[in-house]
Amino acid sequence: MRDTIGNNNSDLTEMNRSAVVKILQQREVCSRADISKQMGLTQASITKIVAALMEMGIVSEVGSIKGSGNRRSIGLKLNADQHQIIGVKFARHMFAVGVFDISGKIYTQTETEYPLEQDQRSVLSAMKEQIHDTLKNYKNVVAIGLAVPGPYLRAEGRIAVVTQMPAWHNINFIKEFKEEFNKPLFIEQDANAGAMAEWWFGDYARPLHTLAYFLVGEGVGSGIIDRGNLLLGAQGTASEIGHISVDARGPRCECGNYGCLELYCSAPMMLKMAEQRVPECFSKDHKQRSNACNAVFEAARGGNKKALELVREIAEYIGYGCVILINSYNPDIIVIGDSVSKGGDLLLPTIQEVVKQRTISELHDRVQIKISSLQVDPTLYGAAAIATDRVLQMPSAFLAVKE
Ligand SMILES: [Zn+2]
Known part of the structure; x- marks a missing residue:
């Protein structure tokens, strides 16, 4: 990420190489003609860029693939491994x-x-x-x-x-x-x-313009990717929604603000409430922290009314967070991840309900709200x-x- 606005020829060459590599990273195998179409550059330019990338050992050819109009063309792939x-x-x-x-x-x-x-x-x-x-x-x-x-x-x-x-x-x-x-x-x-993990590796319909990742775990926060770029702000702390008040008269947070979202739906808050209200859902196996949130969700899935009520409360606050994200960043998609998101099916209906009640219909009709489907911890x-x-x-x- 540069702070200057001009581009030298060498920068442009590298930007084009980068764009080709990024297309190959997303599409696994494709032809020079596909890349040329996607980038809006001539086939001659793409041939030159690909030749340089092959010379550097970054890209290689992989036999022939079916291209547009049923014509066979040579496939290209990134030497990812x-x-x-x-x-x-x-x-x-x-x-x-x-x-x-x-x-x-x-x-x-x-x-x-x-x-x-x-x-x-x-x-x-x-x-x-x-x-x-x-x-x-x-x-x-x-x-x-x-x-x-x-x-x-x-x-x-x-x-x-x-x-x-x-x-x-x-x-x-x-x-x-x-x-x-x-x-x-x-x-x-x-x-x-x-x-960034969701942007690069998430399984969603593309192209995406704006993706909001809503982290609900030990802390609460969000990350915004707009057209491939991370929204950073002046110091890198933009979109810190965990420290936005959802109750301006609420308890004091360590950040100095009152009633921060993080005080209502983070994993520690959920566990604290569960220890008071549904202590029966914890067993020795849940000593490990990563299992503790799941214990509450399991109890709710098993029909424990107090656990269900608690999970609904948590989901409401996650819904308020989604409302903040929608009004602040107008994302195409909000992906909810980390330990509290493991309640997926229990949380989503309430989150959707809150969002529907509290946002402009033209906005909420367009935004997809999903639980992270990545197989690896998104962080x-x-x-x-x-x-x-x-x-x-x-x-x-x-x-x-x-x-
Ligand atoms: Zn705070």
């Missing part, structure tokens, strides 16, 4: 490290839980060790993506408010991680990362997607196979 990306999710209670290729295929993933009160240095060391171990096992890693809870101040490398973990406020993630590894490393806030996948996005923006710099 030659370039791996490490995705790292840092979250409250846990961190995860995964290896993906640039087409989004997952190779491996590990998850480590830690108690909230554990000192930061030991958590950071454990994360770094895990990444170093992964780098030893995978030799073709081209970049690392790290997703952290928001609001994350991109230029400073710090998280402005980490609710429940105030001590992490002073950790400079850029300093900690960029100097540690001899690889390009990109850091982004978790909801932005999730949005972890998103950490990889952020790095993939940056790598694909400059294919010659990151992907050229060096002899």
Whole structure:
């Protein structure tokens, strides 16, 4: 992402290469004629761009495919498996490290839980060790993506408010991680990362103009992708909807505001309410945090009235969040993800009802509201997607196979 507005010829060449690589990333196999049609460039230009990408080992030919008008043409594909990306999710209670290729295929993933009160240095060391171990096992890693809870101040490398973990406020993630590894490393806030994962790897009708990813987990936030670009704001903390008041006279939040959305539908809030109102739904198996939200949903699915009522309340607040997203960003699609979204079928009818009651019909008729269907945690996948996005923006710099 550049801040300048001019383009030199070399920038334009790289932008066109990037556009071709992105089309191949999305379509797996296609012909030069297909790419030429999609990009609005002449076939001669595409032939030249593809030749350069083949020379660099980024793209290769894969026999003949059926093109338009039943004509056979040579298929092209991205050499995705030659370039791996490490995705790292840092979250409250846990961190995860995964290896993906640039087409989004997952190779491996590990998850480590830690108690909230554990000192930061030991958590950071454990994360770094895990990444170093992964780098030893995978030799073709081209970049690392790290997703952290928001609001994350991109230029400073710090998280402005980490609710429940105030001590992490002073950790400079850029300093900690960029100097540690001899690889390009990109850091982004978790909801932005999730949005990028949905944009790159989500299974939705395309073209999409604006995608909103609504993270409802340990924290609450959103990430907006508009025509392929992440909406960042001045410091990178745009669309931080978890800290918008849904009750201006509500309780004080750690961010300074009152009645923030995060205080009503995050996983910790849901679990706190469940412990008071439906304690019978927790067993020993639910000690692990990742299972705790599911325990409440299971009880609701089993017909426990108090659990159903609680889940409906949570869904109402998620609905208010969707109303904020619709009025702020006019998305084609809102994708809800993270631990609270696991209640999918229990949540969606109430969310739809709230949205229908509280938004202009022309807007709510057009917006699709879905639960994330990604098979991998969207934040972890998103950490990889952020790095993939940056790598694909400059294919010659990151992907050229060096002899
Ligand atoms: Zn707040």
